[in-house]
Amino acid sequence: MRASATASAPGRLCLAGESLDWMIGGSSVVTTVPLRTRVTAWKVDGSDMLSLVTGTPLFSTSLVSAEAVAEGKYGGPLDHMQAAARVVLQTPARIAGTVLSATTDLPVAAGLSSSAALTVAAVTALMRLDGEHPATLEVTRLAREAETHELRTGAGWMDFLACTYGGVNRVNAAEPSVAPIAPTLGIPVVIIDTNQHRTTTQVLASKRDRFASGDARMHAYARQASALVDALTDALESSIVDFGHVGSLINTGHALLRDLVGCSTPLIDECAQRALTAGALGAKLSGSGYGGALFALVPDDALPSVINAMSSLPVHVLVLPTTEPQGVAVRSTSAPVTTPTTIP
């Protein structure tokens, strides 16, 4: 019998306030989605390597010596998993023989925070394998350390707070902390992946340069998006949520990203317009932009027409009847596990 630990974490949609975390230490409104990344961790005897495996949808493996992991040498295909191992295990002796195996329901590099879901789940699985029961904020901090400090992606706090805590939240980068708004959004969500994938690291570097150099439109975005985050928080905290009003705030958020940050694409804008014409109450890109996914809030009776409106476009459509209340979750087992045969 060999002990293993499995943890999962959801992806997230940013409903309002992309980039405010690193721009001004500001707040954003997020919801997690019922698309999760699962990571299983265990130890094998007699190995001085860290073994990394990812299944759907990437199917990749990587073997890294425990020494190289401890020294922080990156450049492999599964750097996010390696970084999570380094921040938790730290020393070659603790790293050697560790196996991490991941799989995800999320579109990767599409603005739904697959990277934070992965680092959050990996950090949690590794800590539970060691018999630790980390507090949620500790998992958030370590997952961010893996991405932002180890891999220097430049990411703020939003994604990590969203994926660990789960539900519909106002996340605050200054503390960092989370103020719950509701367990779920209360309206179906259609995710439209434009299949134009990009890396957040590159996008963030150029956005950070523009903000740091005083770009007037980026600073106007920071002011207007902050006001929008407040308005959306109020709208979602109402005792009876007016989804028509919420949808119009979501549309305003998309217009700010499109017109001030300039990170939409013609295909995203076409999808958003078609979704609204077909009956969606609001549509907006999520995350870094320059490709990736948008989402639409769609009442039940408009779902067929919104789905149909995308049918002639080169996109993937996912329909979620509700959003996800649960953040990071753990399943520990002591069942026998087989070392994956895909490791070379």
Ligand SMILES: Nc1ncnc2c1ncn2[C@@H]1O[C@H](COP(=O)(O)OP(=O)(O)O)[C@@H](O)[C@H]1O
């Ligand atoms: N399940 C996974 N297995 C391995 N690597 C993953 C997985 N999910 C995400 N990643 C890593 O995260 C990167 C995508 O992160 P990012 O560019 O921040 O986009 P997003 O977080 O919006 O999906 C991928 O290129 C890959 O390196």
Ligand SMILES: C[C@@](O)(CCOP(=O)(O)O)CC(=O)O
């Ligand atoms: C939205 C952002 O803060 C986080 C990145 O999100 P994602 O990796 O695109 O899901 C990046 C940005 O500020 O552009």
